[in-house]
Amino acid sequence: MTSPRPDEKLLHCPALVATRVIAGKWKTRVLWLLRERPHHFGELKGRLPGVSAKVLAEQLQQLERDGLIQGQAELRGGVSFVLYDYTRYGRTLIPALDALGTWGLEHAAWETGR
Amino acid sequence: MTSPRPDEKLLHCPALVATRVIAGKWKTRVLWLLRERPHHFGELKGRLPGVSAKVLAEQLQQLERDGLIQGQAELRGGVSFVLYDYTRYGRTLIPALDALGTWGLEHAAWETGR
């Protein structure tokens, strides 16, 4: 349920497009971190305890394929760094991400208050 | 990845709370339909081509457990109908859903225009 498939003659549900793109155990978190500033692969891995290099690479590739982020390789003394950041298009998703975050905060309040 | 687990000492990411709750192949669509008006189980099943009764029931239960929707049983001549609708709390999620939907629309425009 990552990238849009050719099938699905289903229900017209615009929200589904967005959920498909951000579905994936780490994508929301990656997007959240990148909102702050660009990150290197290693930085992301460091700030996401529990993720394996393989899976993180997969998720980043998918986000890149979907046009939300892009990685810029920079060689520092023969050692490769890749800096990931939002694309212009990817940034258009941020308001929606904020809406989800806002609700998450309300949720926390509701959880403790019931 | 449906209901919050006791583990996950991870990153503070409020948006993740929301994504966990709406994660599931049919939840977004169900929530989208309920936005319009309350629906019976059978109605939902009818408007969601491809879903099986079992899976739909599961997804509805999870949404109910998470406090977003609630089902009201009404017996019509010995035949049981269950009417599903948002809870007051569930409605607080609608703005976030709208944000996702809005982006989905922009996405469609972007897709055709590149």
Next chain:
DNA sequence: CCGCATCCCTAGCGATACTG
């Protein structure tokens, strides 16, 4: 009409190890 019990099967995720 609705929910539940069974069985199965695939996609996503994770651990490890190895190249540029």
Next chain:
DNA sequence: CAGTATCGCTAGGGATGCGG
């Protein structure tokens, strides 16, 4: 540092059928 290759596992989802 970044990415790839293998292998394995488990949870989510799907098909079918019974019972309330």
